[in-house]
Amino acid sequence: MNNYENEPMELRIREVAQQLFFRQGYAATSTTQIAKEVGCTQALVHYYYRTKENLFRQIFLEQVEAALNVVGRSLASEASFEDFLRSAISLYFDALQQNPRLPFFVLEELVSNPERRKYLRKNFVQKPSYAMIYMQFDARVKAEQQAGRLAKVDSFDIMMSIASLTVFTFISLPMYQDLLAQTDEQVKQFIAHRKAEVTRLVLQGLRP
Amino acid sequence: MNNYENEPMELRIREVAQQLFFRQGYAATSTTQIAKEVGCTQALVHYYYRTKENLFRQIFLEQVEAALNVVGRSLASEASFEDFLRSAISLYFDALQQNPRLPFFVLEELVSNPERRKYLRKNFVQKPSYAMIYMQFDARVKAEQQAGRLAKVDSFDIMMSIASLTVFTFISLPMYQDLLAQTDEQVKQFIAHRKAEVTRLVLQGLRP
DNA sequence: GTCTATATAGTGATAGAC
DNA sequence: GTCTATCACTATATAGAC
Numbered sequence: 001m002n003n004y005e006n007e008p009m010e011l012r013i014r015e016v017a018q019q020l021f022f023r024q025g026y027a028a029t030s031t032t033q034i035a036k037e038v039g040c041t042q043a044l045v046h047y048y049y050r051t052k053e054n055l056f057r058q059i060f061l062e063q064v065e066a067a068l069n070v071v072g073r074s075l076a077s078e079a080s081f082e083d084f085l086r087s088a089i090s091l092y093f094d095a096l097q098q099n100p101r102l103p104f105f106v107l108e109e110l111v112s113n114p115e116r117r118k119y120l121r122k123n124f125v126q127k128p129s130y131a132m133i134y135m136q137f138d139a140r141v142k143a144e145q146q147a148g149r150l151a152k153v154d155s156f157d158i159m160m161s162i163a164s165l166t167v168f169t170f171i172s173l174p175m176y177q178d179l180l181a182q183t184d185e186q187v188k189q190f191i192a193h194r195k196a197e198v199t200r201l202v203l204q205g206l207r208p
Numbered sequence: 209m210n211n212y213e214n215e216p217m218e219l220r221i222r223e224v225a226q227q228l229f230f231r232q233g234y235a236a237t238s239t240t241q242i243a244k245e246v247g248c249t250q251a252l253v254h255y256y257y258r259t260k261e262n263l264f265r266q267i268f269l270e271q272v273e274a275a276l277n278v279v280g281r282s283l284a285s286e287a288s289f290e291d292f293l294r295s296a297i298s299l300y301f302d303a304l305q306q307n308p309r310l311p312f313f314v315l316e317e318l319v320s321n322p323e324r325r326k327y328l329r330k331n332f333v334q335k336p337s338y339a340m341i342y343m344q345f346d347a348r349v350k351a352e353q354q355a356g357r358l359a360k361v362d363s364f365d366i367m368m369s370i371a372s373l374t375v376f377t378f379i380s381l382p383m384y385q386d387l388l389a390q391t392d393e394q395v396k397q398f399i400a401h402r403k404a405e406v407t408r409l410v411l412q413g414l415r416p
Numbered sequence: 417g418t419c420t421a422t423a424t425a426g427t428g429a430t431a432g433a434c
Numbered sequence: 435g436t437c438t439a440t441c442a443c444t445a446t447a448t449a450g451a452c
Contacts, residue, residue: 009417025320027235030445041419046447048417104319110383111312112233117386125387151412157405160380161373168372175318178325179333197365204359205413217435238427249437254429256435 010048012038017045018059022101025108026056060109060116061123063102068124070095072133081144085162085206086199092166093195103167134159151208158206165198218256220246225253226267230309233316234264268317268324269331271310276338278303283344289352293370293414294407300374301403311375342367359416366414373406 007015016037020029031052035042049055074088096103109116124130134155141155169191177187215223224246228237239260243250257263282296304311317324332338342363349363377399385395 023320025233025235025316027233028320031447032445042446043420043448044418050447052446104315107312107379108233108316108320111379112231112236112316114382114386117383121387153405153408157402160377160402161405161409163380164372164376165369168376169368171315171319172368172371174322175325178322179329194365194368197361197369200361201369201409201413204415205409207412239429240427250428251430251438252436258429260428 009038009040009044013040013045013048014055014059017055018063021056021059022105025105026052026113031055057119060106064106064120064124066099067102067106068130068133075133075136081140081150082203084140085202089162089166089199089202090195092162093169093191093198096166096170097191100170100173102170104171107167107171148208151206153206161205162198162202165202169194169198217246217248217252221248221253221256222263222267225263226271229264229267230313233313234260234321239263265327268314272314272328272332274307275303275310275314276332276341280341283341289348289358290411292348293410297370297374297407297410298403300370301377301399301406304374304378305399308378308381310378312379315375315379356416359414361414369413370406370410373402373410377402377406 013034017029017034020034020037031045032042035045038045045052045055049058070091074091077084077087079087110120137159138155141150141158144150145152173187173191176182176190182190221242225237225242228242228245239253240250243253246253253260253263257266278299282299285292285295287295318328345367346363349358349366352358353360381395381399384390384398390398
């Protein structure tokens with residue numbers, strides 16, 4: 001717990017805005033609501049960030065960057081490919097458990113707003129450093145297939161499948177929690193359970 | 209192509225509204241915008257549906273029902289469990305290809321609005337007919353495991369994994385299309401490619 | 417840096433004419 | 435059934451006092 005009350009206003013506004021954007025999305029969140037939760041006037045929100053769109057973009061970029069860093073970190077492993085997959089999936093689950101609303105937040109805005117995709121493309125996809133992440137993974141996959149230790153599957157498919165299985169777990173969390181009326185403890189168990197099963201499924205599914 | 213211009217207004221409004229809700233979500237869509245795209249006044253939208261929320265709910269329920277019917281249909285198969293899985297995954301991909309925005313539309317509203325989850329719970333989860341769908345599947349899984357033809361995995365996990373892999377394909381479609389600048393033909397190929405790989409991964413991953 | 421006040425525009429919804 | 439007109443609100447954003 002940060003000692004919230006003593007933080008500078010600029011930061012408090014960003015933190016509250018992030019929470020609200022995460023929960024409700026961009027369109028359903030107003031600067032008035034942000035101000036009310038912070039305990040300041042709506043004018044102050046605009047004093048620091050000028051526009052709502054601008055405030056959103058700072059948060060959005062920061063979060064995408066954080067997510068990509070997790071992916072980047074997962075590729076640094078020197079272990080065997082199987083152990084590398086294990087620890088990557090484990091890392092994704094742990095990172096998302098810390099920040100369960102992140103994937104939906106990013107997806108929502110990317111899916112429902114073409115401008116956001118353009119923005120992301122300019123800021124990340126075109127940057128060579130991020131293209132490198134994929135190249136690195138692809139090389140490793142090909143080497144493993146050459147050695148006959150991995151099924152002949154496109155590296156892009158491996159990434160897609162792992163992303164699907166991890167991300168969807170957290171996207172569906174509110175439904176699991178709410179529709180099936182589960183407690184926090186049950187949710188924690190559910191995540192751990194899925195982590196184990198996703199790992200098992202991926203490893204067995206990628207055997208040659 | 210329906211001869212759109214000749215349809216009754218009530219229906220035209222619903223179709224346009226659906227398109228817009230699918231693309232932008234509830235909060236980002238106004239009844240004014242709906243009216244403009246239909247080519248009528250905003251008052252008429254409210255004449256037929258009274259409130260925006262009400263218009264939304266009709267569309268939402270209809271779509272959830274359609275989705276659940278696809279799932280229900282997939283369970284009717286008499287074939288071997290492996291063939292049943294194959295045809296179920298195939299059916300999901302085909303249904304979603306007809307309606308690629310459906311999963312995101314449903315998820316978005318369920319994730320970002322607790323009221324919608326309450327509403328869904330009342331209308332579906334509590335209905336015995338929908339609980340039956342799961343029971344049916346669970347029985348079949350257990351029988352297959354008894355016979356030693358299927359890995360010892362919870363039936364709930366099997367559903368979650370298949371849902372993750374199919375749904376995420378379509379959620380990520382706008383990004384695939386836009387971020388990687390793909391043509392319609394390439395998108396079609398991508399879907400077919402994922403359908404094959406998802407089928408392969410699930411079948412191999414569920415072998416005992 | 418924080419406030420009050422306000423300009424401007426858009427929202428959902430309704431009343432009433434035709 | 436469709437329109438015009440309008441209400442009461444809320445939104446984002448800015449100007450100006452302190």
